[in-house]
Amino acid sequence: MTVRPGTSTSETSQTDAPGTRQRRPADRRRLIVDAAAKAFSDGGYHAVRLDDIAEAVGISAPALYxxxxxxxxxxxxxxxxxxxxxxxxxDAVDTDGDDxxxxxxxxxxxxSFQNRRKGGLYRxxxxxxxxxxxxxxxDVVVHQHRRVRAAARRLRPDLGDADANLIAAAMTSVAASPTTHRASLPARxxxxxxPDAALNLLDVDLPGPVQPAAPGVHGLAPAAKREIILTEAINLFASRGFRDVTIEDIAHAADLPAxxxxxxxxxxxxxxxxxxxRATDRVTSAISDALAASTTPHEAILGMIRRYVQLTCSTTDLISVYETEIGHATPEARAALRNQQRxxxxxxxxxxxxxxxxxxxxxxxxxxxxxxNVVTDLSRLQPQPSPExxxxxxxxxxxxxxG
Incomplete structure (x- = not known):
């Protein structure tokens, strides 16, 4: 089913509850969409109920339907x-000029900043x-990338296709990053x-692209049953989504009974x-290792970046599950995980x-x-850019x- 923007309905008095007639707000549809966007962004598609959205808007479920x-x-x-x-x-930005x-x-x-409560929809x-x-x-995402890439190449005509695409993707990721957190700062x-940080990427001296490594040996699988279950579950959650995976699926993948x-x-x-x-502990460990090997803030930052990039590039399924399925965790677990992220x-x-x-x-x-956000977004590109x-x-x- 393809959903098109709905036609306007009469805004005359409607009955939302037996025996009650009230004037429907002219922007009710917009209020519903706005509340739904925030709910879906925060909790994910399956965790949200229409009754919850109706309550947030202050209407009955039949009115929403x-x-x-x-x-x-x-x-x-x-x-x-x-x-x-x-x-x-x-489209409001002119297509010519150095600016x-x-x-x-x-x-x-x-x-992104204006819609930061809704940005999780893209996940x-x-x-x-x-x-x-x-x-x-x-279509909008591709249009955005092409415009940023074209504008970047006008300022740096020497950029090859691979570098232009990577820098444009990184710039866009920086600009979209306010949707990934709730840190406070005035909009201005x-x-x-x-934008300054994104624009600063234009003249980064990138290492040359490398050919993706041929598939090789990935090492030995864990022997402990708990680790086998966790490994197979992460793979299944990443490929099919948490909701569509059953305990029986996980058991079968782990060669175990339910x-x-x-x-x-x-x-x-x-x-x-x-x-x-598991993902959180690995990030914490990477930071500790980087700090232990550093003697200056500069070294610490480079060390944390290097370890975080290596971790993200080598465990894309784990990171992807964390990014997309957090809404299925219990409220207590979400609060604890977000506190650790802070x-x-x-x-x-x-x-x-x-x-x-x-x-x-x-x-x-x-x-x-x-x-x-740049590390996470770029590590998902196909083919994946080199960690360097x-x-x-x-x-x-x-x-x-x-730098």
């Missing part, structure tokens, strides 16, 4: 509306949107700091949360602000989120002219 026949129709409309908003921001690239990056950053698009609806979103500062899985994990959610903590970002930001003495810790947090190329871009974001 007058606008959207089912949850998918509402989900498709929210993603389409977000894509149209970004397209409008891009086009900066203007595009400012427009993307402003749209769910490829898994849950039907092809025609997905095409609407993908965000729309200066983040009872064998339950001896190690009480539920599928417990397996998912164990995967989340501690991690604060550690990075502290060393960045020590290296760049003119940079406040608040600004450093935004740059750390931008750099981490990703490191060069993320280091420039954090170190600026100190």
């Amino acid at each position: 007058r606008h959207f026949p089912n949850k998918y129709a509402l989900f498709a409309e929210t993603t389409s509306a977000l894509a149209r908003s970004l397209r409008s921001a891009l 086009e690239l900066r203007a595009l990056l400012v427009a993307i950053t402003a749209a 769910w698009e490829s898994r849950y949107l039907e092809p025609a609806d997905l095409a609407i979103v993908r 500062e965000v729309t200066t700091l983040i 009872s064998g899985v339950y001896r190690h994990f009480p539920s599928k959610v417990a397996i998912l949360e164990a995967a989340f903590w 501690i991690t970002v604060e550690e990075w930001a502290t060393w960045v602000s020590r290296e760049r003495e003119n940079l406040s810790i608040t600004h450093a947090r935004f740059l750390v989120h931008a750099a981490l 190329r990703i490191e060069a871009l993320s280091a420039r974001i954090l170190l600026g002219g100190n």
